[in-house]
Amino acid sequence: MSAVLNNQQEDSNVRIDALPAIDYDSIPLADPPRDVEILAQPRQFKLGDALPDEYRDLLVKLIYNHAEILDSKPYRDMIDSQWEVAKREAPTLKDLAMMARFNYEEFNHGYIFSNLLRGMGAKFEKFELRQYLFEHPKQTWLDLAIHHFLASKVGVMQAAEWMDSSYAPLADVVPRVFREERGHAGMGYMHLAEIVRDPAGKAQAQEKLKVWWPMALDMFGNTDSQRNKRYRAWGLKVHTNGQLRDAFIANTVPQIEALGLTVPDHNANRRYH
Numbered sequence: 001m002s003a004v005l006n007n008q009q010e011d012s013n014v015r016i017d018a019l020p021a022i023d024y025d026s027i028p029l030a031d032p033p034r035d036v037e038i039l040a041q042p043r044q045f046k047l048g049d050a051l052p053d054e055y056r057d058l059l060v061k062l063i064y065n066h067a068e069i070l071d072s073k074p075y076r077d078m079i080d081s082q083w084e085v086a087k088r089e090a091p092t093l094k095d096l097a098m099m100a101r102f103n104y105e106e107f108n109h110g111y112i113f114s115n116l117l118r119g120m121g122a123k124f125e126k127f128e129l130r131q132y133l134f135e136h137p138k139q140t141w142l143d144l145a146i147h148h149f150l151a152s153k154v155g156v157m158q159a160a161e162w163m164d165s166s167y168a169p170l171a172d173v174v175p176r177v178f179r180e181e182r183g184h185a186g187m188g189y190m191h192l193a194e195i196v197r198d199p200a201g202k203a204q205a206q207e208k209l210k211v212w213w214p215m216a217l218d219m220f221g222n223t224d225s226q227r228n229k230r231y232r233a234w235g236l237k238v239h240t241n242g243q244l245r246d247a248f249i250a251n252t253v254p255q256i257e258a259l260g261l262t263v264p265d266h267n268a269n270r271r272y273h
Helices: 002-013 053-066 073-089 093-119 141-160 168-195 199-218 226-233 241-257
Strands: none
Touching: 053 093, 053 226, 073 093, 073 141, 093 168, 141 168, 141 199, 141 241, 168 199, 199 241
């Protein structure tokens, strides 16, 4: 019986949502500014409702920008390329099993967001990955670890903005996506922590951060984005891009430093400020 219980415990450990997840409640977000007129309340618009033109355009852009759309071939290719790296370089079968779970959850997110777009009658034409971080070639297990830690943590913060979205179908899917993205970020941090225990791995991670850190910060967009104001007016976002980025920096720098790594200059090699 004890052997069975031990096997069951081991099985639960390969599930990403069984890992220590990123603690969103510890991220120090400032109060949202009151600089826009609120035009829509939480869950105001339901599936099938007529949507104001500006609202619909913003909502489609919001989901496109999230990039997790199964109808997007670049997105599918990105997930496939990560799986190829995992098959070659995952240190253990447990790590490979976690990556298989990650792939399933990511593809399912793509299915979820594609369905949201279909529900609005959106067209699937000329897809591209709006976040340039997703286009960076991820050729090593170390790249995957940093990517999953940083980019998925950004995803956690973005999903949290939609908890009380004015578009009910989006708000409905957030709890699952939020929970799984927390697990993805936790998995990346766990793998990064394992890698930097080796001095050579630590040195490589320090160099990789020079590339990944600015890309992660750029995922939030321009600090003074005028489109962000319209998102907030329509109840599709809560905070400014700058508030989210500042909170991400404040919470993530100590996590990186705890691994003995130095965080690069926040303004170096950035495309958006």
